[in-house]
Amino acid sequence: MMKISLLSFGIAKDIIGHRFLDLELPAAASVGDLRSMLVQRFPRLSDLASVRLAVNGEYASEYLPLDENDEVALIPPVSGG
Amino acid sequence: MMKISLLSFGIAKDIIGHRFLDLELPAAASVGDLRSMLVQRFPRLSDLASVRLAVNGEYASEYLPLDENDEVALIPPVSGG
């Protein structure tokens, strides 16, 4: 198992209920695995127009393997500007 | 005969030598007639990239007949902005 930190913003924070959440994931879990786990635990995430995941401050592909202590951010549709 | 006022700007003023010039024209002379007369008298006008004529503050076609006391402006290539 490994521990990652989840940061949630905007509507994703409202759905998750916390800005910061520490999660235990199976070793070698990918971004896609984390997404599936989150959608299962927080089904309202599926209602969003999109959810991107960023790992350590960079948008990440679904295939990226996560590492111990990664900071993963849940990025719902952005609306700056 | 009729009298018109000629205003010259930019390089046209340098060529004509005066900002303001009163001219006597045959009655019923058109903008085109005035242009021909000016080019004959000030041949360096032909060297310019373009010369538009404005009558009483509006760009005018060559066919517009001039009237007594019209203010005609010689508009060499503009370069504002």
Added chain:
Amino acid sequence: MIDIQLLESTLDAQQCISFVHSNDAGGIDVFIGTVRNATKGKPVLRLEFEAYEPMAIAEMRKIAEQAIEKFGVKKIALHHRTGILEIGEAAVIIAVSAPHRAAAFDACRYCIDTLKEAVPIWKKEIFEDGEVWVAAHP
């Protein structure tokens, strides 16, 4: 040269213009996004902007770097507000200087269009009867 700022205080257009001003650039284009008093006819009371700050700053910097590369412009200032904004306040200011105006316009537009797609900043509209995270749902 690039000036990226994420600020909780009022944005200053003159500061952005002064940053990009250059004696060898003939054109400056500035875009200012301001808070509108209504969305689809419904009165908005105020906005709140939330940002994933380090990533937002990094993404804004990337956009400015891409714009300089793509359009050959000289300098870019890109300032974005966070926190609570009243109606009429500036949410974003982008200033771009270039030797010629077409590049300044194109680069400025590229910056705001790309910012709206890529930068992790979220806008909540606050109405008389509730709050909505903009664009969250399809």
Added chain:
Amino acid sequence: MIDIQLLESTLDAQQCISFVHSNDAGGIDVFIGTVRNATKGKPVLRLEFEAYEPMAIAEMRKIAEQAIEKFGVKKIALHHRTGILEIGEAAVIIAVSAPHRAAAFDACRYCIDTLKEAVPIWKKEIFEDGEVWVAAHP
């Protein structure tokens, strides 16, 4: 609403922005044309702008009216300098507000492009060794 000015004194971007600012417009685009220190690599000392003033003001107003009609923008400020300008000074400032940004960009660009073709204002570049009326000859 339109604000047209032909001024012998320094142009003020903030004044143009304040004029076009509106609580029901979400985007402002501003173009500032500044005096470059060189033309085709040759150092410029300063510029001089001459205008056929009443016609220049009338033509600038027409352009702003056309832009409002064509792009559905709200307000336009169009200020142009006359007289002697030092390097780096603003020769023209155009500010446009619109409900959405695309119209603001398009209208601002239309204004500067059309101004450069139609408004009777002439620029003289002053070099170390002489003066040239810009674009006069083919």
